Amino acid sequence: MKSNEFSTLFSQLSFEGQQKQIDSAVSLLAKTVKKSRLIHIAGCDMHTGPLCASFFFHEGTLACINLITDPTFTTAHSASRAYYLKDAPMVGRFLIEYYRNVDADDTVILFDLSANGPSAKEMIDAIKDKGAKTIYIGVKAIPCADLSLHINLPIQLRGVYMLGLLWALNLATVEMLEAEGISPDIWAAPDEDGNSQNEDLIIKYIKKIKHL
Numbered sequence: 001m002k003s004n005e006f007s008t009l010f011s012q013l014s015f016e017g018q019q020k021q022i023d024s025a026v027s028l029l030a031k032t033v034k035k036s037r038l039i040h041i042a043g044c045d046m047h048t049g050p051l052c053a054s055f056f057f058h059e060g061t062l063a064c065i066n067l068i069t070d071p072t073f074t075t076a077h078s079a080s081r082a083y084y085l086k087d088a089p090m091v092g093r094f095l096i097e098y099y100r101n102v103d104a105d106d107t108v109i110l111f112d113l114s115a116n117g118p119s120a121k122e123m124i125d126a127i128k129d130k131g132a133k134t135i136y137i138g139v140k141a142i143p144c145a146d147l148s149l150h151i152n153l154p155i156q157l158r159g160v161y162m163l164g165l166l167w168a169l170n171l172a173t174v175e176m177l178e179a180e181g182i183s184p185d186i187w188a189a190p191d192e193d194g195n196s197q198n199e200d201l202i203i204k205y206i207k208k209i210k211h212l
Helices: 003-013 018-035 049-055 079-085 091-099 120-129 157-181 192-205
Strands: 039-043 065-068 107-112 134-137 148-149
Touching: 003 079, 018 107, 018 134, 018 148, 018 157, 039 148, 049 065, 049 107, 049 157, 065 091, 065 134, 091 120, 107 157, 120 134
Parallel strands: 039 065, 039 107, 107 134, 134 148
Antiparallel strands: none
16 A cells, blocks of 8 residues: 555544645655654553554655653553553653753654643644754644644544554655655664664664664
């Protein structure tokens, strides 16, 4: 399935009426890559944190994607801890400040199943202070983000479609860049040829991306 088919599918099933926002998100991501800046992905709760981690450093994804994560936004140190700490004051801002690699002209994609909790708003404020752009994907639209997409699905399906949309955005961004004659850095399959390519990319990005 091609990336534009992915975008159409997700627009019809869970992002009805939001194709303009999806297209704007792809354009923003492509612009970020062309400026040699980072695309950051972060979850705002204990379910979307692991979702982002499953996408990071994956075959077929853009190599300039940086994972922003913390045990607070996973169940690593217990679900109840994550459940309460995600709403603690300043947790969202601390996470952005801690990474020290969100800069002007970067783009941060935030995923949120907690219906606009305080962490999401704090993260957006911290990102804006650094001159970066935000794409927010959650249960409700959030007006403080540069672009906002909300998911019109039962709770059991929301996480699945969030991950699917992330793949669709990645593929559509690659397709847009290639249409302009630009070959973006992409993680390769872990075989003999891919290992050499990936090692070159690791050397290129390891000082910018913490989890490499």
